[in-house]
Amino acid sequence: MYNPPPAYVTGSVEFYNLKIEVNSSTLIPRLESELLVEHALKRISKKEAIVLDLCCGSGALGLALKGARRDLHLILADISPDCVAMTKKNAKSNGLAVEVREGNLLEVLKEGEEIDFMICNPPYVTTSEYETLDPSVRLFEPKLALVGGDDGLFFYREIEKRLSTVLRKGGKAFFEIGKDLGEGIKKIFNNPLWCDQELLQDYASLDRFFIVARSEITL
């Protein structure tokens, strides 16, 4: 018998000064994801920028950005209706005005709609890694939010295919990644549409974040 993670028992966690409600449909926001919020805030200087939180889950990342920078326009999106509902609930309880959309990856953007920045913590655990995850994660947290295909890179590849058409030139994308995915994600973004790659580490000195800028090139 394994006990559920405390966050599912109490129903919420503290994340970047916000109280974020979670349930078994949403991944529990991890402490290290606060670092991604910090990295993004340091690099978003444009006032009233449009920021998309893709694969928003409970809404933690996007809501944290909005909480820290009220001038930003936040769109948060997820394919799971339960996550969309939870993000709306968390936006309301924290008094944050954001837009929440349901849909598959970048298809949530309307025809011709552009964004200045994107923050994204997609499922990135590999199929084989999933079997070795701690039972406290594997037995209780949503598989849909965790597994990113056989090499963990499925969602980054899918997102890169379309991202250059919606991210404004000079805009940046902030990703959380699995600890072994640094080289793989660098390769995905190794084409002239992208520049200024940064691979950053978490508290355990493991590769955990990847930041990339949209170059001035149009193909």
Ligand code: GLN
């Ligand atoms: N960091 C999570 C874990 O340790 C995985 C999050 C994700 O796949 N986006 O299980």
